[in-house]
Amino acid sequence: MRRVPTFLARLYGGSAFWSSVFFTLLLPWVPLGAELGILGEVRSSSLQIFVVLYALGLGASSRGEGKFSLGVVLAIVFSVAYGSILVGESLSSANAATGGFNSGFWYWLSLFIGVVLFIIYAVERYDKHVKDGKPFLEF
Numbered sequence: 001m002r003r004v005p006t007f008l009a010r011l012y013g014g015s016a017f018w019s020s021v022f023f024t025l026l027l028p029w030v031p032l033g034a035e036l037g038i039l040g041e042v043r044s045s046s047l048q049i050f051v052v053l054y055a056l057g058l059g060a061s062s063r064g065e066g067k068f069s070l071g072v073v074l075a076i077v078f079s080v081a082y083g084s085i086l087v088g089e090s091l092s093s094a095n096a097a098t099g100g101f102n103s104g105f106w107y108w109l110s111l112f113i114g115v116v117l118f119i120i121y122a123v124e125r126y127d128k129h130v131k132d133g134k135p136f137l138e139f
Contacts, residue, residue, distance in 0.1 A: 050110070
């Protein structure tokens, strides 16, 4: 009989980990999924404001100063990008700007950063809730 790797066995019983992943890492993606379902696409401005809030939220809940600082820096960069897109959209409402921060590069970078943040913090949540045995919610 094949033995399940230790980290997978711990995940199976790690309800604090799965609750943490669901509420802090997956739930924030729901508005982007709703926009995709309703409009058939996710606008670059939506992705960028998502990354701002996601980076700040995850950075603030992190145990490390480096991750907190990374969250703040990413939030500043993507706030500038988001503001730039809004200015471009308001100046040419009928024909939204497609260059600069509204380019395909920034769209994919925003999505990539969101996924990277998810992975970084999923690993941190694993350490916190599975290895260290800390509860997710304490009532």
